[in-house]
Amino acid sequence: MSEAPLLDVRDLSVTFRAGGDAVAAVKGISFSLARGRTLAIVGESGSGKSVTALSILRLLPPAAHVSGTALFKGEDLLKCSERRLRAIRGAAVTMVFQEPMTSLNPLHTIERQIGEILELHGARKGPALRQRVVELLTEVGIPDPAQRLSAYPHQLSGGQRQRVMIAMGLANRPDLFIADEPTTALDVTVQAQILTLLKDLQKRHDMAMLFITHDLNIVRKLADDVAVMQRGEIVEAGSVAQIFRSPQHPYTQALLAAEPKGVPPQSDPSAPVVLEAQDVRVHFPIRRGLLRRTIGAVKAVDGISLSLRQGETIGVVGESGSGKTTLGLAVLRLIRSQGPIVYLGQRIDGLKFRAMRPLRRDMQIVFQDPYGSLSPRLSIADIVAEGLIAQGTRLSLDERRETVARALADTGLDPAAMDRYPHEFSGGQRQRVAIARAMVLEPKFVVLDEPTSALDMSVQAQIVDLLRHLQEKRQLAYLFISHDLRVVKALANEIIVMRHGKVVEQGAATEIFANPQSDYTKALFAAAFAIEADRSGVVAQ
Amino acid sequence: MAAASSRAEVKAGLRLAPPLPKSGMIRLTPLNQRRLANFRHNKRGYWSFWIFIILFVISLFAEFIANDRPLIASYKGELLFPIFRDYPESKFGGFLARTDYRDPFVADEIKAHGWIIWPPIHYSYRTIERSLPTPAPSPPTWMLTKAQCEAAAARVLPPGQPNRGCADIEWNWLGTDDQGRDVAARLIYGFRISILFGLALASISSVVGVAAGAVQGYFGGWTDLIMQRLIEIWSSVPQLYLLIILSSIITPSFFVLLGTLLLFSWVSLVHVVRAEFLRARNFEYVTAARALGLSNARIMVKHVLPNAMVATLTFLPFVLNGSISTLTALDFLGFGLPSGSASLGELLLEGESNLQAPWLGLTGFFVIAIMLSLLIFIGEAVRDAFDPRKTIA
Numbered sequence: 001m002s003e004a005p006l007l008d009v010r011d012l013s014v015t016f017r018a019g020g021d022a023v024a025a026v027k028g029i030s031f032s033l034a035r036g037r038t039l040a041i042v043g044e045s046g047s048g049k050s051v052t053a054l055s056i057l058r059l060l061p062p063a064a065h066v067s068g069t070a071l072f073k074g075e076d077l078l079k080c081s082e083r084r085l086r087a088i089r090g091a092a093v094t095m096v097f098q099e100p101m102t103s104l105n106p107l108h109t110i111e112r113q114i115g116e117i118l119e120l121h122g123a124r125k126g127p128a129l130r131q132r133v134v135e136l137l138t139e140v141g142i143p144d145p146a147q148r149l150s151a152y153p154h155q156l157s158g159g160q161r162q163r164v165m166i167a168m169g170l171a172n173r174p175d176l177f178i179a180d181e182p183t184t185a186l187d188v189t190v191q192a193q194i195l196t197l198l199k200d201l202q203k204r205h206d207m208a209m210l211f212i213t214h215d216l217n218i219v220r221k222l223a224d225d226v227a228v229m230q231r232g233e234i235v236e237a238g239s240v241a242q243i244f245r246s247p248q249h250p251y252t253q254a255l256l257a258a259e260p261k262g263v264p265p266q267s268d269p270s271a272p273v274v275l276e277a278q279d280v281r282v283h284f285p286i287r288r289g290l291l292r293r294t295i296g297a298v299k300a301v302d303g304i305s306l307s308l309r310q311g312e313t314i315g316v317v318g319e320s321g322s323g324k325t326t327l328g329l330a331v332l333r334l335i336r337s338q339g340p341i342v343y344l345g346q347r348i349d350g351l352k353f354r355a356m357r358p359l360r361r362d363m364q365i366v367f368q369d370p371y372g373s374l375s376p377r378l379s380i381a382d383i384v385a386e387g388l389i390a391q392g393t394r395l396s397l398d399e400r401r402e403t404v405a406r407a408l409a410d411t412g413l414d415p416a417a418m419d420r421y422p423h424e425f426s427g428g429q430r431q432r433v434a435i436a437r438a439m440v441l442e443p444k445f446v447v448l449d450e451p452t453s454a455l456d457m458s459v460q461a462q463i464v465d466l467l468r469h470l471q472e473k474r475q476l477a478y479l480f481i482s483h484d485l486r487v488v489k490a491l492a493n494e495i496i497v498m499r500h501g502k503v504v505e506q507g508a509a510t511e512i513f514a515n516p517q518s519d520y521t522k523a524l525f526a527a528a529f530a531i532e533a534d535r536s537g538v539v540a541q
Numbered sequence: 542m543a544a545a546s547s548r549a550e551v552k553a554g555l556r557l558a559p560p561l562p563k564s565g566m567i568r569l570t571p572l573n574q575r576r577l578a579n580f581r582h583n584k585r586g587y588w589s590f591w592i593f594i595i596l597f598v599i600s601l602f603a604e605f606i607a608n609d610r611p612l613i614a615s616y617k618g619e620l621l622f623p624i625f626r627d628y629p630e631s632k633f634g635g636f637l638a639r640t641d642y643r644d645p646f647v648a649d650e651i652k653a654h655g656w657i658i659w660p661p662i663h664y665s666y667r668t669i670e671r672s673l674p675t676p677a678p679s680p681p682t683w684m685l686t687k688a689q690c691e692a693a694a695a696r697v698l699p700p701g702q703p704n705r706g707c708a709d710i711e712w713n714w715l716g717t718d719d720q721g722r723d724v725a726a727r728l729i730y731g732f733r734i735s736i737l738f739g740l741a742l743a744s745i746s747s748v749v750g751v752a753a754g755a756v757q758g759y760f761g762g763w764t765d766l767i768m769q770r771l772i773e774i775w776s777s778v779p780q781l782y783l784l785i786i787l788s789s790i791i792t793p794s795f796f797v798l799l800g801t802l803l804l805f806s807w808v809s810l811v812h813v814v815r816a817e818f819l820r821a822r823n824f825e826y827v828t829a830a831r832a833l834g835l836s837n838a839r840i841m842v843k844h845v846l847p848n849a850m851v852a853t854l855t856f857l858p859f860v861l862n863g864s865i866s867t868l869t870a871l872d873f874l875g876f877g878l879p880s881g882s883a884s885l886g887e888l889l890l891e892g893e894s895n896l897q898a899p900w901l902g903l904t905g906f907f908v909i910a911i912m913l914s915l916l917i918f919i920g921e922a923v924r925d926a927f928d929p930r931k932t933i934a
Contacts, residue, residue: 181781334831344604353837373825377847381558387833388845398558405558415557421572437829 004074005032006208007056008174014048014055014232026053027232028068033225035175038202038209040219040240042255043139043229044456045427049212052213052229053180056210057089072176091121094169098181100161104153110137111149114168121172136167138525141197159190163197177202180212186318188483192527195222214457216255220244228252258458260490262465264509265472267312267493272344274445274477275308275331275363280339282323282330282501300326301337301500306479308445311471313478315492315509317485317524323501324481330445331479332363343445361391364438369451370430374422380433381418382409387441407440408433412466428459432466439470445477452487464490485528489513491529497521579926586922593915594796600733607662607726610642615655624660626923638787643668645697663711666730666883672696674710677721678891678898682712716900718891724904730883732908738799739865743857746803750810751846751853756816757811759841765815772808780805790874798877809863810856817849824848851927858920861912869909885909 014026025207026048033039041049055066056077070077072093085189097103104113114133116123124132130149137145140163153161162182169177179198183191197223201208211223219226220240227237228251236249247253283297301323310316316324330337333348341349350360351365367373374383384404395403405415411432422430431451438446448467452460464487470476482488488495488509495512497504497520505512505521516522526532579585605612610623616701621628623642628639633650640647651657664670673679674693682690690707698709715724753772757765780802787793787801821827822845830840871877872886873893880887885905892902 029595138719213749279832329828334828357834363832365829365832367825367829369825373829373846375826375844375924378843379570386830386835390830390833390835390839409557416559418558423607437833441833 006073007033007210008069008071009052009056010069012052012055014051014060015064015065017063017065019527021336024062024064025232026055029227029229029232029234031227031234031237033176033208033210035208036202036206037225038211038223039225039227040211040213040223040229041229042213042216042219043256044214044458046231047229048232049214049229050180053095053178053210053212056178057093057095058085058106059095076375087121090117091172092174093176094172094174094184095178095180096162096165096169098184100158100165100185102331103165104161106153109150109152110156110164113164114171117168119173128144132171133167134421136171139170139201140164140167141193142167142187156447157190158186159194162186162190162194165202166194166197170205173205174207176208176210177212178212181214182474183218184214188485189319189523189527191218192531198222203326212507216259216457217531225349228255242512243453254458256313258461260452260461260464260487262468262490264313264491264493265311265468266307269309271310271312273307274310274344275479276342277331278305278340280304280327280330280337280341282326282337284337285304290522299437299501304496304498304501304503306331306496308477308479310444310477312494313471313474313480313492315488316479316481316498317483317495318498318504319487319524320482321500322498324483325449326501327498328365328479328481329448332365332447334365335452341352358391361387361441363447364441364443365447365449366431366434366438366451369454370427370434371422371454373434376422379419379421380408380413380425383433384418384437384440387437391441403440404436407436410439410470411436412462426459427455428462431455431459431463435470439474442474445479447479447481449481450483453482453484460484460487467491497524552597553830567652576926579928580922583922583925586918586920586925589915589918590922593912593919596732596912596915597736600736601728602732603729604660604665604740605634606660607664607666607723607729608660609665609668611657611659611665612686614642614651614657616651617654662714662726662729664713664721664726666722666727667881668712668722668726670713670717670721670723672710673717673721677717678895678901679713679717679721680898681714681716681900682707682710683714684716684900715904718888718901719898720896724901725887727883727888728885728904728908731885731888732912733870734795734878734883735865735885735912738868739861741799742802742806742864742867743861745799746807747853747857747860749803749807751814751849753807754811754814755818755841755846755849758815759822759837759845761819769815772811776805776808778805784876792879793877795878798868798871802864806860806864806867812854813852813856814849817852818845821845821848823867851924854920854927855924858916858923861920862916865916866909866911 010030011033012026012030013024013026013028016023016025024258029052031039034245041052043049045471051060051064055062055064058066058068058078058097060066066078068078074087077088111130111133114136118129118132133149137148142148142163150344153164156164166181180199183194186194193216198209201207223240225238226240226243226248227234228243230251231234236243236247236252243252244256249255280301281299281303282301283299285294286296286298287293288295304327306314316327318324326335329335331341333341333351337349339349340347343359343363344377350354351359377385381401383405384407385400385448388400388403401418408415408418413429413436422433425433433450451467452463454464467478468491471478478491480491493508494507495509496506497512497518499520505516505518512521513525516525583882606619608624612622612624614621614623616633623640628640630640630647633640633647635647642648642657648657672693674682674685674689685707687706690710694704694706694709698704700911713725713797715728717723718727753768757768784801791797793801827844829841830844868877868884869886869889872884873890875890877886878884885908888901888905889909892898892905895901
């Protein structure tokens with residue numbers, strides 16, 4: 001590169017002071033970014049990538065101590081005055097955050113939010129301002145922008161909100177655009193649309209883009225250069241083509257190899273059917289008016305049938321709001337539903353709470369969020385032992401501890417740590433605890449509700465391997481709910497593609513992955529595997 | 542079955558589980574240890590706690606500190622425990638059914654044939670001092686002039702003895718009230734009854750309130766709706782008028798007052814606990830517990846209640862203080878404990894009607910203010926100790 005880079009970061013270190021200790025979040029990293037290029041910073045959670053992005057615009061809390069230089073067009077952003085920095089923020093350097101639900105003010109209209117940033121940095125007023133807002137909304141692909149001006153954030157979908165955030169970022173024609181995991185909270189199809197949009201905009205405006213992500217697929221699709229971060233340090237940097245072809249650092253190699261792989265174990269068509277559900281419906285009534293009359297229903301799950309054999313996995317895929325989780329809760333009878341559910345030949349859909357209790361030992365669930373699904377006030381041993389106690393297993397304290405230790409060892413945890421508390425474990429370890437809690441009761445049927453979504457990529461692969469191993473060993477039947485098609489591909493024998501509570505496509509996994517029939521499934525697969533945005537309009541924005 | 546196999550393995554000596562941590566007298570989980578450390582770290586609350594505990598324990602033994610009967614007496618070679626037993630006066634040569642040990646005749650008789658050990662203060666809360674140096678309410682003895690002391694001493698001393706003034710009369714450290722009763726003695730008894738009443742009212746109403754809030758929040762729906770409406774109607778009953786009416790029909794004793802106030806005070810915690818339960822019942826670990834087959838009662842106690850504990854503990858010192866000041870207020874208005882019982886409210890009332898005797902009002906004010914402040918400081922420290930942001934880092 002002949003010209004000086006647009007952004008040149010040298011020896012950036014960030015230390016957080018908590019109580020008496022100093023925790024180094026970023027340890028002397030350097031990188032540079034030229035106009036028109038995209039640099040992706042990848043790493044797992046806690047590697048310091050978001051802190052790096054925030055420190056460039058000095059958006060970190062006062063407890064953070066930042067040192068080093070961040071030269072933007074020759075000017076050190078880390079040392080310039082607060083006044084000068086405010087002029088740069090939102091104009092020459094802009095940022096988009098991860099969570100579209102909370103990064104827009106819920107009390108302001110779209111026009112006001114975008115208009116504010118224009119007013120702050122330019123002197124546009126009145127009709128010219130409105131004209132510019134409409135232009136920006138058109139540019140980020142919001143349909144009918146003139147009508148949308150008076151909309152509030154809650155009236156927009158997650159993807160549209162993120163588009164509005166991008167419009168705000170673009171408003172003053174920035175030179176550097178920082179995107180901090182802008183698509184992590186979005187569905188795959190929407191993610192593909194947003195990424196395509198960002199790529200187009202970057203080309204058109206010749207911006208530099210600093211893209212923070214944990215997803216290597218996105219990096220491959222979007223970035224020119226990549227920097228891999230681990231524990232606050234950049235362990236490897238270079239062009240995307242080079243790093244993906246021949247990664248040098250063992251961490252990069254591990255990261256690239258970490259994608260969930262493998263094929264599900266063959267299902268046996270003669271195995272007994274563990275769970276059969278026919279035409280399951282979960283409707284939430286909508287009540288209006290003084291007398292709370294039911295005027296309609298939200299059909300969360302609308303007529304799903306499935307039949308699950310021992311040792312088999314059914315994958316349920318779909319975007320958020322498609323009713324996947326509701327279906328999982330319904331077949332476990334954790335929420336009310338209509339339609340027969342048969343467990344090992346016994347109708348369970350009419351059973352009362354009390355009558356279900358002895359059956360709970362055979363039907364377990366593992367949740368998405370390992371931080372929310374473990375009570376923070378109980379030790380790991382207590383959490384895992386809880387089911388044993390509830391199911392009235394007659395065990396002495398020693399025997400129970402031994403059973404718990406065995407379950408923990410089976411899920412790859414060290415039984416010596418069983419008296420510790422959940423907050424002392426990492427996300428992946430917590431998820432293993434949640435799996436151990438389900439497995440200690442020796443269930444026959446387990447609902448896995450997005451068990452890998454909250455985890456880092458390398459941990460995802462381990463959890464998938466663990467689940468497959470347990471299934472083979474114990475002939476478990478899984479109902480695997482996920483929006484992540486790569487994980488589903490590695491586990492499921494059969495697939496149900498859901499949308500708006502209905503089945504879009506259902507059948508053997510190999511067939512559907514090889515040859516999807518419906519347009520929606522095709523769009524979903526394109527978005528998930530190739531990050532191709534669908535332009536036919538089958539998927540929502 | 543895993544259970545069966547692990548049982549066999551325990552017998553065979555194959556063990557994976559680490560041995561249970563050695564337990565001392567009380568086994569504290571690490572979480573509770575951290576809470577205890579947090580509590581100790583809050584110096585103001587920690588010291589308030591010890592000061593309060595010492596005061597409370599002392600006041601629990603009020604009979605041994607301020608009483609009009611001796612602790613132990615020896616009379617003609619016989620050991621007597623007047624504090625526990627009533628001895629007829631005939632034993633000492635008198636004629637009454639109960640002995641008044643403060644009577645100089647009885648005291649001299651016992652001293653002549655043995656000895657007496659008195660509590661530090663020779664007055665009970667209802668003892669009326671008849672030989673006051675000034676008309677009641679009389680000021681604290683240390684505020685008396687020498688002439689007043691000598692005049693008072695002359696009345697109690699047998700004729701012919703040298704008059705040493707204040708050293709010869711029984712001291713009223715904080716003066717007496719308008720009926721000639723020792724304020725210090727009444728204070729100790731009054732403090733005890735206030736604290737006991739407050740603790741009883743606060744703890745029973747918390748248990749009832751938490752239980753009601755828990756049921757409402759956990760089950761929601763119709764249960765919640767109906768109970769909320771009932772509580773709204775119930776809490777709009779004017780309790781002061783009810784108490785006034787009640788006290789005109791029956792004499793309100795300690796337990797009648799407790800019961801009556803309890804009818805209304807349990808409502809105060811319901812809303813907080815209900816809100817916490819409404820929030821927490823949708824937590825994933827609660828759903829997980831349901832999926833494990835736990836009973837509703839067990840889920841509520843083990844998984845949801847700890848979430849509501851912080852909110853409850855935040856409110857508890859205020860509920861406790863509220864209970865104490867309610868009792869004081871009722872006593873002040875004359876609708877509380879029967880007249881003659883030791884109570885801080887009655888002390889305030891006497892102070893109000895005897896403005897010329899400031900020791901009454903000031904004593905009452907300082908004791909109530911210090912007691913309520915100590916409890917608030919302790920409450921603050923307990924709340925901080927249970928703050929999840931501090932304990933679960």
